[in-house]
Amino acid sequence: MNKTYCVILAAGLSSRMGRYKPLLPVNGQPAIVHLITTMQDAGVDHCIIVTGYCADDLKNACRTLDHVSFVHNPHYASTQMLDSAKIGFRAVPDACSRILFTPADIPLIPVSVVRELLKCPDPLIYPVCRDQKGHPVSIKKDYLEQIISFNGNHGLRGALDSLPVDPAYLETDDPGILMDMDTPEDYQKILERI
Numbered sequence: 388m389n390k391t392y393c394v395i396l397a398a399g400l401s402s403r404m405g406r407y408k409p410l411l412p413v414n415g416q417p418a419i420v421h422l423i424t425t426m427q428d429a430g431v432d433h434c435i436i437v438t439g440y441c442a443d444d445l446k447n448a449c450r451t452l453d454h455v456s457f458v459h460n461p462h463y464a465s466t467q468m469l470d471s472a473k474i475g476f477r478a479v480p481d482a483c484s485r486i487l488f489t490p491a492d493i494p495l496i497p498v499s500v501v502r503e504l505l506k507c508p509d510p511l512i513y514p515v516c517r518d519q520k521g522h523p524v525s526i527k528k529d530y531l532e533q534i535i536s537f538n539g540n541h542g543l544r545g546a547l548d549s550l551p552v553d554p555a556y557l558e559t560d561d562p563g564i565l566m567d568m569d570t571p572e573d574y575q576k577i578l579e580r581i
Contacts, residue, residue, distance in 0.1 A: 439463025
């Protein structure tokens with residue numbers, strides 16, 4: 388059976404925020420729980436969370452959720468997003484046909500965008516708002532191995548750009564696909580949007 392997995396990166400130090408971003412409240416629950424619930428409501432079968440900093444606190448926040456598993460980046464303080472992504476991608480099982488990928492600090496991704504991404508057959512799809520690429524990125528499972536073995540420049544973006552496919556774009560007018568919370572000011576904008 389072909390399943391859809393979502394890989395969510397939550398390993399970072401949240402240094403610019405000053406507080407651990409995945410556990411900040413969004414809509415009355417931790418941001419990570421809000422994001423996982425969005426994915427599941429849209430039809431994603433399973434979420435893989437890549438932990439690092441505050442791993443035990445994160446797992447505890449997600450303890451009531453089903454169809455969630457965790458993999459750990461022990462070198463989270465000294466590695467890049469691509470390294471954590473590779474750890475998450477290695478944990479995706481063969482029964483999976485498509486992967487959605489997003490950092491944990493983009494909590495307002497709308498259910499409708501995820502549903503549309505799951506319907507699109509293209510091998511690589513970016514949601515786009517106002518000509519800006521957002522998250523989650525949709526990747527066909529066939530291309531994961533090439534991302535995992537990528538050793539070039541520009542991190543995860545370089546790995547995605549190296550794939551031998553033309554990306555497709557899903558247009559949306561919802562800026563939630565772009566709104567990350569790197570700083571307290573970003574977080575305030577997210578709270579205002581809610």
